[in-house]
Amino acid sequence: MTTEAPQSIPTPRVEAPREVEAQVFVAPQWKLVWWKFRKHKMAMVSGVILILIYLVALFADFLAPFDPGLTNSTYLYVPPQSIHADFGEGKPGVYVYGVTSTVDPVALRREFTIDPSQVIPLKFWGRGWEYKLLGIFKTNLHLFGPADPAQPAYLLGADRLGRDLLSRMIMGTRISMSIGLVGVFFSLVLGIFLGGISGYYGGSWDQLIQRLIDFLRSIPSIPLWMGLAAAMPLQWPAQRVYFAITVILSLIGWTSLARVVRGRFLSLREEDFVTAARLDGASQPRIIFRHMLPAFTSHIIASITLAIPGMILSETSLSFLGLGLREPVVSWGVLLQDAQDIRSIATAPWLLIPAIAVVVSVLALNFLGDGLRDAADPYTR
Amino acid sequence: MSHQTLYRFASLLILFAFLLGGCGPAATPTPAQEVPKPTEAPVKPVATEPPVPASKYSEAPALAEMVEAGELPPVEERLPANPLIVEAAEVGEYGGTWRMGMRGGTDDVSFYRILGYETLVRWTPAWDSIVPNLAESWEVSDDATEYTFHLRQGVKWSDGESFTADDIDFWFNDVVSNTDLQATMPAWLTSGGKPVKFEKVDEYTIKFTFEVPNGLFLQNLASPDARSLTNVPKHYAVQYHATYVDAAKLEAMLKEGGYTAWKDMFVAKVVQADGGGMGPYNVAGRPTLFAWMVEEPFSGNATQVTLVRNPYYWKVDQNGQQYPYIDKLVYGVYQDIPTMLLKALNGEIDFQMRHFNTLLNKAVLYDNMVTGDYHLFNLKEAGSNTNVIMLNLNHKDPVMREILQNKDFRIGLSYAINRQDIINTVYVTVGKPSQPAAQEGTPFYNEQLATQYIEYDVDKANEYLDKVLPDKNADGIRLRPDGKPMTIVIEIANAFTQQVDTGNLVAKYWNAVGILTEAKSEDRSLMYENKNNYLHDAYIWGGEGGMNPILDPRNFFPNGNESGYAVGWAAWYQNPADPLAIEPPAEIKAMIDKYNEVKAETTFDGQVAKMNELLQMSADFFPCIGISTVPPSYGIAKNNMHNVPDEMINSWSYPTPAPVNPFTFFFK
Amino acid sequence: MNTSPLLEISGLKTHFFLDEGTVKAVEGADLMVQHGTTVGIVGESGCGKSVTAYSILQLVESPGKIVAGKILWQRPEATGGDLLDLAALKPNSREIHAIRGGEIAMIFQEPLTSLSPIHTIGDQIVEAIRLHRPVSQEEARRQAVQMLQRVGIPRPEERLDNYPFQLSGGMRQRAMIAMALSCHPSLLIADEPTTALDVTTQAQILELMSELQNDFGMSILLITHNLGVVAEMCDQVVVMYLGQVVEQADTVTLFNDPKHPYTQALMRSIPKIGQRRRGRLDPIKGMVPDPYNRPHGCCFHPRCDKFVPGLCDQQEPPLRKLKSGGMVRCVLYGE
């Protein structure tokens, strides 16, 4: 009975849960990623939160009840006004009480007392300040606001110039949530390009780029920012400065992405399907873009997600140093600039609320990135 | 120093005679003739100094112990024959530590304003006349060219060495005249472009001689300009001076200290020729004439600096107690304001009026007065405006230059600003709308200068602007003659929150009248670089010269590079050969001539009259736009600290609080 | 010699509970290992043979779980000699820790990845010895050297301080075996021990295992998809398909007279020496079905060429004992 040649039934390496793969073979990659991603509950929740945050950013001016730049000298540092509701017949529905204020000439501030006789009704689909919805339609329709747009309602309080914090926070979502995207986009281009060269060609290219990364990482980033930010020409409008700052951020940010890309390239280079493509005579760009890049797109997406929070936080740090975005641009970092003195913390703690927005979005992005990363490589378990 | 500072103090002197008789805001000016004129400054000491028998002098217990132990000569021997008697409002007790906060780097002012103001003469606390200090008496020639000073005899440096005319001789010949240490003679030591001549008459007599009359010299001596004069102990300074140390030894010293030039070492160990710098506070036990001497010195790494009483301090109170009352000063070195503010709130700062006392912080300091056991005192600010918007009349772009130089354009912009709204929003209703001008109640008050074009009137604004830029594009933006939209970038130093806020509001108002305006806050050195080379469109800086425009006329005509609206014209005035110089139009030249007339006047009345003519010309020219009068600021003092006045003037020329004699402060 | 079986598995069911559904990786495994014998488990990839092996040692990881069945283990005299149901033990219990490595040892397919790359061979063997025996570090080391020598590793003293990546594939597997046998287990489970090796080394390793089996008097449960290895090594063979044992027989019987249609198909699908070279092999038709949707009735029926409609696809046939002593799960061999 030993006449059979030792011939095997073709089979991959055996591991306990491998059995699942039999059917999973046929599913497309995105589906596999999705299946795995689903398991990370926190990432799922975060994904929903982020979609909401980006929707807020998209419809910010529709959601903001007041013009974020509108100052009001009678409501300097007015505390958040609480919402009351009374839906009886002839009743105002949802409303806030008005406040009366006096100036304390010694303490140099306004003192506020709630005036229950003054009822300021709020309503949905109210009219307010004019804006262009999605940059196209000129309108003054807002999700909610005081029924009479001239009456103030500061649901999250006001800042030192009497501007509505809620509106500013909503409007700030736009810049804060996009600064990361733009910055990451540049990091991505640089990171994939240089990381790809480093990982694919290896050798002296790899050495050179690795040294470059080492070098960039060894420079403390804050002096670098300070130097670059101060060097920006005066005549640049706020938008261009904003753009330039994202570029500055990405100048450092690309290194970590390049490392990821390089690592993936290094491991993929040895994979059979790449060898097969090479033996097939496929051109190098084809190997890289057709065969290798798709194999770790999910990794890249995960890395991007994880890079955005860093950018958001960098923006707040730059603002702290007075180097980031500046008024009248509204971003969370700019708003937090107001909160970062003892005076605000002691007497106007509501100015810290934008920090919650930062925390929530950064947390959500982190979890989302984690989920994506867990799911990025669907073929390992 | 710009040489105009020569003149700034003469008038200040007068001014405060009537200003500060009653500090209340309603104080009406007293007639100018009551004011002592600078050239009439007392020849004899003003303070009555009844001779006190030696036995009546007393000293701090710790010093008495040292005398007992034979470590120190008795107080009578340490004090000069005729110590300066400074009457304390309340006779104090010895003891205690005075805690303060300072910032690192160039914050020598924190020392200077508390203890470093020990010059030949000093301002009275009310800033209404000049009184003896290290000079016991002086004579001034009738043409104001010769100043002779008699030094207080027997004054000793804190190490017991005598302070004599030799020290001042060394200061003049080896410090301010040494080109290694000071490239050119400081402006206040020159007149008509010629440096002063110095002569040591005898051990205790010195003489300064000017070629051209200089009526402001005494006032300069009483101001921070002269702070190095009495701060160079020759016996100590020679060991760091290239002239007195042999080359090899100097080389070794430089090498050991890591210095590249001997100037650096001298500045670090002794003093900077112009008086600034940390030199006097960098070396423990450095000989000094100040009330306190350095114990733990300042350095770039210091987290605190301590100073202890100078046993040889040469002032006593009315009971013969040697000053200072307070044993020790402790300065915490803070990197940033929040910690300093928290220390203040927590009652860990005894008296301070720098760094954290911003208008914004007032509310939180006010709220914590009880827990911190301190109170606030008032500082009356000497400025001419909260914000001076300087449009660059020397703009490099010819189109912009022509527009900005058009007075109608500036008038239009001025009408476009809602000043009351800015006051209500940024300054919590304190102050009233005003252009940059001398404060009401001074002899320099010019109603037209202060109040022209300050109403908020958009129609008028458009009317004036239409005269200059009638065309608008589809977005309502006015177009320049070359068809480009009219844009203005207002630069603001980002450290000044209120000016940043004002700038943003101004930008909003100007946008509303069709001028595309952006307020740009930036690091102040960046702003300065742009301003110095007139690369800006406009910038905002606080208004100076509100109490005496003769001393600081920057906002009224282009006198120096702080006149940011016309740096090129100012450069021409300073030196027509300057590469930055631009020849000004006749109007400006007339103002420059007028100012030279002011300087040529030897009497204060004459100076005021000429200056008022100049101010009228300035009002007609309308060089820069202001917002509002300056609200008072404040400082904090612990409730157990006595002799702290409830109100002081706050100025640099009168280096608050030094003239109110911090050595008389005490704890009880 | 003890006549009761060393290991008896009956009705073992191990399922994996995944979000996508429940995978019944083992759905009725019955087998028996007698003292001193070698039993082979063969089957295609995904047939549940590895999971069965892992189940014995309670090594099935979450979300996998043994849901039914018994794994009766005859403990050696030294540890009481009683009969223990391993399936009832908790995966983290002290008993199972004592049995793992001590009474039942296991070796794996990839000796490189199955050995920690950053610990020396010696470290890993000594650890195994000291886990189960109260000996000193020195003594354990001495025993480890002895073990390495026994499995034919030259200069064992030196090798002890080497890292796995410094050894060749064959040497690594020898080291692995040395580690597994260091505590003289009664049963060695070998999970595809030679798959990753080249043919010559394979033969050496198999020979070594036979030798050691004789020396230590242990039983071997050999999991493989290689029928050649089975033929060479095993006394008994268990054929698994889709989580079920479909046939068990002694090796000679199985190869000469396979009963179950699956076994028969398996035999046809492998080349034999002497066959005409150009002759095509006869692969089993169809694909292994989706493990989430096991076919109703006999799970092999969609691929079976002896499929009886209305019978095979209706009810699952039980495992029946044959006169030859073997067992088969097929309606063709009813009563």
Added chain:
Amino acid sequence: MRSYILRRILAMIPTLFLASIVAFVIIQLPPGDFATAYVAGLAANGDIVSQEALESLRADYGLNEPVAVQYFKWMGGILTRGDYGISFEHREPVSALIWERIWLTMWLSLVSVLLTWLIAFPIGIYSAVRQYSAGDYIFTLIGFFGVSIPAFLVALVLMYLQFKYFGKVASGLFSDEFVAAAWSWARIQDLLAHLWLPALILGLGGTAELIRILRANLLDELRKPYVITARAKGLPEWKAILKYPVRMALNPFVSTLGWILPSLISGSIILSQVMNLPTTGPLLLRSLQSQDMYLAGSMILVLSVATVIGTLVSDILLALLDPRIRYQ
């Protein structure tokens, strides 16, 4: 191993050379120079400085010379005499200013790294071993929290709360009595007592990344066959995990030391500014603002060197931990 270290050290040289150039260029980037900044600073005090004084200041410090000349003077001083130049603002040699601060910065960074590890390690292991469990979510949430809040804000709020409710102001790294004292055991204890809070705030910023790395690595390692081998040997579960996969996952952990240092140093700049810590941060910020060229340049250079050395140390440590690197 020796040749490996040697190679790495050689590779450092161009990196450091580049770093020195960039350090110098950074300070040259903003318009103006120290003289401008100095004069603007005086102007904010009310003082007026004439154009001539400005020029003489420039002449004093050679600010009118070409940048390249200034660079080579500075570099030449460092390489030949260990002379880092003079701080314009402090009028003190740079070397007198920075070393104590760098020492404290390194302390702060080290304690932060340790705290980061202390927090990230158990959380990372737990959340990998119990992937997708409630504990996984809760602990990673806590771990990520630190990275989500800007450190300076946390510091400010904590300082205020400490003042408000405990009547204490956290400031500096030493109590008053130890500020000027010589180094002693008591002073070190005092330092640690002041250090932990800033170190914790700082460290929290790095935990998230570390947790993520550890978790991801451990998830990979947990699936490796050698873990099953370890279990099959009879190792108890926790021992099997700690000895094998955790030990493996530790390698990338160690290699993080290299990149965590620069981020900690950058982070500590702002934090030190807020919490008034005498580290390099505030001095660096200040010198950048005042364009105190040699001081800023030297500090950037020294910090760069420190991070490059940090990377080297972590690589060597990695080689010691991982025989696969060591034997190659």
